[in-house]
Amino acid sequence: MKDNFATSLLYFWVKGELELDEHFLKIGLRNTILWGLIPAGANKSSIPLDNISSVNSHASYDLKKIIIGVIAFLIGFMFIFDGSFLLGLFLVIAGVNIFDSGILTVLAVNLHTGTQVLSVPLFEKKRLNAFKEGIEEAIKRNMDSRNVAKATEAQTEARNKATEEQTEALKQDAAKQTELLTSIAESLANKDK
Numbered sequence: 001m002k003d004n005f006a007t008s009l010l011y012f013w014v015k016g017e018l019e020l021d022e023h024f025l026k027i028g029l030r031n032t033i034l035w036g037l038i039p040a041g042a043n044k045s046s047i048p049l050d051n052i053s054s055v056n057s058h059a060s061y062d063l064k065k066i067i068i069g070v071i072a073f074l075i076g077f078m079f080i081f082d083g084s085f086l087l088g089l090f091l092v093i094a095g096v097n098i099f100d101s102g103i104l105t106v107l108a109v110n111l112h113t114g115t116q117v118l119s120v121p122l123f124e125k126k127r128l129n130a131f132k133e134g135i136e137e138a139i140k141r142n143m144d145s146r147n148v149a150k151a152t153e154a155q156t157e158a159r160n161k162a163t164e165e166q167t168e169a170l171k172q173d174a175a176k177q178t179e180l181l182t183s184i185a186e187s188l189a190n191k192d193k
Contacts, residue, residue, distance in 0.1 A: 001134045009100040009121040010093065014039055016118060018107075018131050020138055024048055025109065027118060047109065047116065049142045054110045057132045059122065062102040069099025107132060 001020040006012050007030065017028035024046045031041040076091025105125040109116040120128055144150055 001131070001138075003127060003131055005118070005120045005124050005128065007120055008097070009123070010097045016120065018118070020131070020134055022049075022138065022142070025052065025135060025138075027109075027116060029118070045116065047111065049139055051111050051113070052109055052135070052139055053112055055132050055135045055139070056108045056110065057125075057129055058106055058108075059125070060104045060106045060119070065098050065102030069095045069097070069102060071095070072098060109135070 002018070004015040004017050007014050007016045011032075014030050014032055016030065017026075019026040019028075026044065026046045028042050028044045030039045031043055032038060033040045072091050073095030076088045076093075076095055079085075079088030079091060081088075100121060103122045104119045105122055105128050107118040107120075107128050109118075118128075
């Protein structure tokens, strides 16, 4: 399972990456320069599924950033219409960016040694939750594969089923042989008459 996520509403080309296989959860986040405009390298981590204790996702709201973003946006519009277009455009973009960073969906991967966090814009919530469910399912499969009692139970059930099938086949063979012997005995009895 692999998916890319926008890490910002405004800078949609800057993507974070999540990849899940049977052994690892891999998280890749882009490093950026100039307030998130230009990607510059990446921060990648691989987490063994054995080290993950739980996975949570939730919406995060930072009222301070939301208010500052709205104020910067409105001031930017005022500057645009008052003749200072470049300053106004800069403030509008900054306001949208600040507002966007105030409303996030957060995926928290709780490890035995700490927490790894991935924050994405609110519109990525559905995809992030689907990935969270995939991580939980992979953790469950990993735990089940290491559960000796479950593995033994599954092996015992498989053996019992095979034994039942063999017993049924032997019963059918015995019934056929009995039929054959009965028909031979009847034919011999008919010859003796």
